[in-house]
Amino acid sequence: MKRNDRSAQHLIFLLLTLSLICAPLAYARSKAAPSNPRDPYVTAESETAPAVKAEDLAYRVILFEDFTIPAQWEKDARPLVTNIETRAISRLLSTSAFTTVANKQSQSPEDPYLVVKCALLNYRIVSTAARIWGGVIAGSSYITFRAQVYDGKSGVLLFQRDITTENSAWAATFTFNDVKLPNFLGSVLGDYLALRARKDKGVDVLPLELATPTPPQTDTAHPK
Numbered sequence: 001m002k003r004n005d006r007s008a009q010h011l012i013f014l015l016l017t018l019s020l021i022c023a024p025l026a027y028a029r030s031k032a033a034p035s036n037p038r039d040p041y042v043t044a045e046s047e048t049a050p051a052v053k054a055e056d057l058a059y060r061v062i063l064f065e066d067f068t069i070p071a072q073w074e075k076d077a078r079p080l081v082t083n084i085e086t087r088a089i090s091r092l093l094s095t096s097a098f099t100t101v102a103n104k105q106s107q108s109p110e111d112p113y114l115v116v117k118c119a120l121l122n123y124r125i126v127s128t129a130a131r132i133w134g135g136v137i138a139g140s141s142y143i144t145f146r147a148q149v150y151d152g153k154s155g156v157l158l159f160q161r162d163i164t165t166e167n168s169a170w171a172a173t174f175t176f177n178d179v180k181l182p183n184f185l186g187s188v189l190g191d192y193l194a195l196r197a198r199k200d201k202g203v204d205v206l207p208l209e210l211a212t213p214t215p216p217q218t219d220t221a222h223p224k
Helices: 002-025 071-093 128-138 169-175 178-196
Strands: 061-064 100-103 113-124 142-151 157-166
Touching: 061 071, 071 100, 071 113, 071 142, 071 178, 113 178, 142 178, 157 178
Parallel strands: 061 100, 061 113
Antiparallel strands: 113 142, 142 157
C-alpha cells in the first residue's frame, strides 16, 4: 500500500510540474513572439490595461459595429464574439482616457471618432467536457478575426489587422483555458485600438497595416 501511495504522489507531482511548465504556453499567438513590451499580445496578458493619456489621443470616441459572423456559425459563435467585444470595450473604458466607447449609435458624435468592424474568420473551441474526456487528443482551440478601423467622419478605412490566438492542447489539458481565449483576444483588441487611436498611431509599437479592404476568408472550422 505504501508503494502505491508513493507512486500516486509521484504522479500528482509530475502532473503539477507539467501544468506549471505548460501554463505559459497557453497562447501560441504567432510564429515569433512579440518582443516589444507594449505589443497588444504582451499587454493583454495583464488584467490591467496599459496606461493611456487623453492628450496623446487623436480619437477619444470609439464605436463598435456588430461583429460579423458566417451564417453557419451564428448560433454557437455569437456568445464568443460578444465576449470579445465586451472585453475590448471594458478594457478601453478602464483607461479613463476615452470619452465614449460603446456600440455604434444612430446619432453620429460631434468629436472625431473611430468605427470598428470585426469579422470572425475562423475558430474552434474545445468544450470543457471534450477536454476532460479527450485531453490532448481533443486538440487545440483557436480564434481568428479581422478588425477594420474606420474614421467615423469620412468613412475611410484607416487600419485593419487579423487578430488571432491558439492555445496549447497540452497546456489546456491541465489548465482548461479554452474558454479564456475570447477574453484574452478582447484585451488584445482593446489594447490594439488604444494604440491606433493615438496621434502617433502607435507606429513605434506596430507598423501600420495596408488599409485595403479585403473580404474575410472563412473555412469550415467548428467548435467541439
